[in-house]
Amino acid sequence: MLDFPLWKRISLWAITILVALAALPSIASLSGINLPDALEGPEVNLGLDLAGGSHILLEGDTQAVQRERLETMEESVRQALADAEPEIRIGDVSTANGRLSFMLDDPSELDRAREVLTPLMNGQGLVREWNMAVMDGNRMVLTQTEEGLETAVDDAMEATVDVIRRRIDELGTREPTILRQGDTRIVVQVPGLENPDQLKSLLGETAQLEFKLVDANALPSDVAQGIARPGSEIVPYAEDSGFAGQSEAVRRLGGIRGDSLTGAQQSFDAQTNEPVVSIQFDQEGGRRFATLSTENVGRRFAIILDGAVISAPNFNEPILSGSAQISGGFTTESANELAIQLRSGALQVPLTIIEERTVGPDLGRDSIVAGAVAMGIGSLLVIGLMIATYGRFGVYATIALVFNVLMVLGIMAMMNTTLTLPGIAGFVLTVGAAVDANVLINERIREERRRGRRVVAAVENGYKEASRAIYDANVTNFIAGVLLFLFGSGPVRGFAVVLIIGLFTSVFTAVTLTRMWVAGWLRGKRPSEIHI
Structure with missing residues (x-):
């Protein structure tokens, strides 16, 4: 457990430093510091609640879907009857009252016309989309079914969401939130958009x-x-x-x-x-x-x-x-x-x-400052408690905590994810959760020393036994985070992203890195007693 060959130490340090360095452009951007071009890199995107931007609620015109389906069906009917051998001629075509009706020039062609048009009634799916009836002996009437219209509206709204996303991406904005609300409404949130009129023009x-x-x-x-x-x-x-x-x-x-x-x-x-x-x-x-x-x-x-x-x-x-x-x-x-x-x-x-x-950026800046203050105060309290309680092992936990925060920011920047206000809450939560693993490890080492084990054996068993509980706890938290991400929306997903990334980085820093540092100290100093 405490054996760390040179190649492994170099690999762990390389991963830690590279991911932590990826956070520097984001930290500089949030702090208002201009980095040299050579040091620029991917940055964490700020959500609507932090960067400001536009929130627009759109409603779809379902009557237009009905009219378009009616026109498409008329064209399909004309084409199908014209392609029949011999051609079936029709006249007096009407699309009034949301239904398609037409007269057959030759009433004796009724059965053949019905046979030609029957495949069009179900469209491309399993739901019956049209009903066909005959009136006055030679007038055929096609009426849209309620199920078919509902399916068409749902498909059209889903396709519209995709089109909106492509249009907004063309604007060069990042991480828009585009969600359906109910059956006929769509919520569009675009953070950092300086020209909302252009957005309204594109969506309108x-x-x-x-x-x-x-x-x-x-x-x-x-x-x-x-x-x-x-x-x-x-x-x-x-x-x-x-x-x-x-x-x-x-x-x-x-x-x-x-x-x-x-x-x-x-x-x-x-x-x-x-x-x-x-x-x-x-x-x-x-x-x-x-x-x-x-x-x-x-x-x-x-x-x-x-x-x-x-x-x-x-x-x-x-x-x-x-x-x-x-x-x-x-x-x-x-x-x-x-x-x-x-x-x-x-x-x-x-x-x-x-x-x-419209959400102004001033509110976002206030939220960032408030979140940073909350995380700073929480971090200082946690650091003070850890060092006072566990001494050297508390110092290791503190350094791991700093690297954990940097690595979360670095991974979010490399993944081009968005930081929202709930995401800052996830950061604050990560600060406490990151040291929780070290608390379990250090308390386990204390127990092993009380049982009379030597220093190296106590540390090794402490990490080994505590790691099981740490992994179990983080697996359940990971499942909860994935469910929040899959079924949540907007701010909830922002919180879930930070939570999931924080789980991996906290285990890596609190368990793997601190164990490497403790192992190096034990090999170098070979202490006969530890104060923990």
Whole structure:
């Protein structure tokens, strides 16, 4: 137990010093000290309660999910019936009242139409998503089931959380907290964000991109009055498009959505030098865009973002490269924001900001100072008690305590974790827990001496027997910490992170390091008595 060969001592010291040095950039940052560039390294991120930042509560528009599913089903039904051999013709299509209904041109095709459409009723899952009924002998009515809609809303909200996380990461912020609250709400907390308006702008835009053909047969007078021909819809121009107040009639179905994009970057038009957004489609999207542009050379198509037309250029020639440009009077900043939104994907549910709070950094600084004072006072009291009670062994425990705090900070910095106010509470708790192991060891050594064992045997048995209890206690604490991390959120997870890291470092410093130091002292001095 007390045998520490040279290679082992060098390894333990190397690990201890390297991990402790990793804490220096974080300590310097928290203290306001500027380190030379050569000494800069990873730092512990501060949570919202310490660094300040933005807290936003978003609510999803579930009605939009229902409308989108209805439109997707209409397109699927038209495609399925058109692909049938022979084609099944329909007319008088309606999507009123949240249901899809249509008339069969030939009522005798009813059974065949039912057979063609039945596979669409369950979608991709096991839950029945649509109900199909027949009215008046030849009108088919498709209605969304409650279970199917609930599943779709849940899937859309989960996908929206992922999109929000990607968008915020594009901003260069660190460790955002993004959590679902209930069925239709999402909490977003971003520490250290200096420009919350930019965050609100990114989260408030759905970034639903569509390419739809302009209805060339629509009368300008009808478009101005908001009247669309059957199969078309009226879409207003965006405010910053240069055509604010005007509208465009576009074909409702048959376009291409932006969910097939693989990339989007802000760039500049080669001819006008204006900021534009360059986009790239995946293989399927590129094929569909090539088909759309080839079949409609000379016709106009509308680029629609979140229900507003950005521009409506012509297909001058087939676009076969799978890439295109979006222009619309952008600034460099707005083009870059749109590229971020398109890269991260469209929000599956439109979001509305229903609550916003800003946490100032002053409160965070006060919390850090208060936490540091609490930890400092606690540490001094613990150090004084340990040295007064255990003498030399108390000094070893004190040095181990210092290394323990440094190693916790160093590991958190290397793991790029976040320190929250409860995390500081975890630090304070770690101070007490770190010396607890040494108390067990030292008391066990005292017992062994009272039994008459020699110094070396007493120390060896003391470490050996106490280590069992220490490991058992830390295993149970580790399980509790993991459960807190898995099922907790926000500040609770911050506390769990510090707790889990502190368990490993406290065992390493309080047991392994102190044992190495005691073994070195015993080999060098060979005392016949110890005062403990």
